[in-house]
Amino acid sequence: MRAIQYDQFGDYDVLRAVDIPKPVPDNGQALVRLTLAGTHPLDNTVRWGKLPAGAVKPFPVTPGTIGVGTVEVPGASGPAAGSRVMISGGRYGIALDGTWAEYIVVDPAHLLAIPDDIDDTSVAALSAGAGYLTAYLALTELAGFQPGGSVLAPGSGGAVGQGGVEIARHLGASLAITTATTTAKAELSRAAGYEVIDLTRESLREGVARLTGGKGVDVVLDGVAGPITGQALGSLARGGTLVSIGYSAGIQADINVTDLIWKAASVRGFQFAMFTQEQINRTNSLLLDLVARKEITPLVDRVFPLEQAAEAQRHLIEGGPFGRVLLSL
Template sequence: MRAVQYDRFGDYDVLHLAEVPRPVPRDGQVLVRLAMAGIHPLDNTVRWGKLPPGAVKPFPVTPGSIGVGTVEEPGALGPAAGTRVMISGGRYGMDADGTWADYIVTEPAHLLTVPDGIDDTGAVALSAGAGYLTAYLALTELAGFQPGNTVLAPGSGGAVGQGGVEIARRLGASLAITTATTTAKAELSRAAGYEVVDLTRESLRDGVARLTGGKGVDVVLDGVAGPITGQALGALARGGTLISIGYSGGMQADINVTDLIWKAAHVRGFQFAMFTQEQINAANVKLLDMVARKEINPLVDRVFPLEQAAEAQRHLIEGGPFGRVLLGM
């Protein structure tokens, strides 16, 4: 079978397509033939070797934590052969080989049946970047979100920016705002139905103040960090909460501590290790139902063939996509 691998940490060029033996499931495991896989910013972090020692399996590593395919060998506890499934949870692409391959061996607990009303692209787009899942868990489990609250999810082209806006609205937010770093992206965001602050025309604080009548937002889902974090903290309403999720804009942030003090702000970090596999699966089942009902609409920027995985990863990190970046087998 084909699998994308790397034999050392480094830049995109360490990725290569290899012919490898099809994996053999152990007792209780499931063999899945993959149809599509997603690209996640974490794949880039792992490939660079930025995780703690021991967090990544010995080389060679096949990246990819996200995928949709069909069960070929269900084992004792897996879904029936022929069932279309989505990877849900697990540390694939890190301490186990991942989804950038024709086949993957998984644990039954890490698989969810994909409803007939959702095609492979829709299912992978939902999970790629984990933006919808992150937003759902952050709002329902960490932020104390209530219907009628206002939410800011910066980064209109990114997974958390798009997923955050759609999930906030679905959960009953009175206003859900994202940001754009170019006027072109701002126009795409408005065409997709998002309320957006065009950062080429006004500051984040000014845009949020304009849209909220000066009150600020109740919740920030910060998947960008860098210079955005301090501005987003300043855009909070009194008693508001900022959830720190990612750092596509940089790992260092400057804040004005008076924004913490005078706003009585709450700041929390997000990671999937905070949640059980049962919580993750339950959230993904709800999200799949939202897609099937067309209550949310995960956007796709581009689908690359498997052999162009390096170009796909570069496009996600450097190309400024508007929507998810996927791999087709």
């Protein structure tokens, strides 16, 4: 079967297209024939060798944390043969070989059947980057978000920025804000119906103050970090919460500690290991229903063929996409 692998840590050029044996399921595993896979900033972090020692399987590694396809061999439980499914949870592409391949063996507990009225591309866009899943769990389980509250999810082109705005609205936010680093991206955001701060025209704190009448936001979903974190913390309302999710703009942040003290603010770290598989599956099922009812609309920036996985990953990290970047198998 066709797959993408790497046998050393490094830049995009360590990714190579290979022809390897089709995997054989055992111990109740399921075999899935994949049609689409997603790219994720985490794929980049793993490939660079930035995770703790022992977190990544021995080389060679097949990347890819999410995928959509059809069950070819059912497992001991879970969806039947012929079912269209999405990967839900698991450490694929990290501790186990991932979805950048024609076939994958998975734990049946990590599969969710896709409703007939949702196409594969919409499901792949929903799960790529895990922005919608992250936003729902962060708001409902970590931030104590209540209907009528306000949310800032920086990064209008990214998974958490887009997913954060749409999920906040679904949960009853009075205001859901994102940010754009270019005027062109700000215009795309407005065309998609987002409330956006154009960071080329005003600072994040100025924009939040303008949109909230000086009050600040109740929750920040920070998938960007770097210089954004300090500004976002300072944009919280009194008693607000910042959930630290990702670090696409860097792992170092400068904060003013008085923004923590005087605002009585909270900072929470997010990782999927905090949640059970049942919570993840239940939330993904809810999100699939929201897609089917068109209450949320995951966006796709570009679909690359599998053999162009390196270009796809570069486009995700460096190309400033507006929407998800997918691989077609």
